[in-house]
Amino acid sequence: MFRRLLLVVVLAACSVADWNPPANLDDACSIIQQKPKWYFEMRNVERRWDLPISVQMAILWQESKFSANAKTPRTQLFGFIPWKRQSSAYGFAQVVDGTWDWYKKKTGKRFVSRANFGDAVEFMGWYSDISTRQNGIAKSDVRNQYLAYHEGHAGYKRRSYERKRWLVEVADKLVSREDMYRRQLRSCVL
DSSP states (O other), X not given: OHHHXXXXXXXXXXXXXXXXXXXXXXXXXXXXXXXXXXXXXXXXXXXXXXXXXXHHHHHHHHHHTTOTTOBOOEEEETTTXXXXXXXXXXXXXXXXXXXXXXXXXXXXXXXXXXXXXXXXXXXXXXXXXXXXHHHOOOTTOHHHHHHHHHHXXXXXXXXXXXXXXXXXXXXXXXXXXXXXXXXXXXXXOO
């Protein structure tokens, strides 16, 4: 009996999971038309944490291309054998294990998942709020929010990103992606 119940719960969970990314990642309106629930979840984060939807979308695009099961690439042993992953980052928001555990402990949310869109964007809102309080980063400043997101709050404060030219270039490019999403969202029929 217990096994049957467990099987039903697992199958139900799998059936509601939305693993496929949207078809057109360059069109905010298309994304929310394909994934209307995502829009409401991002809007809730915007209302609760004041993190603009366009900033959420730009960071999600960079981190996972809106893929629920995104993982970092594997390293290679002897230059050709697939080996360990580069980090434990996982899910929509590419949160590493230690940061996710910290989030769950601080918020008391024990049953959240990095592969759940609502949980991932709620984490982003919470994390950006800390970035704002600790480092004075405006919620609408996607460049610096992303640098703090990638480097951690202490790393951002130490300006560790300055030694990573590639990361600064990524953050600079996110400014135009966030602007594109923001402009598109103004014209969406919601």
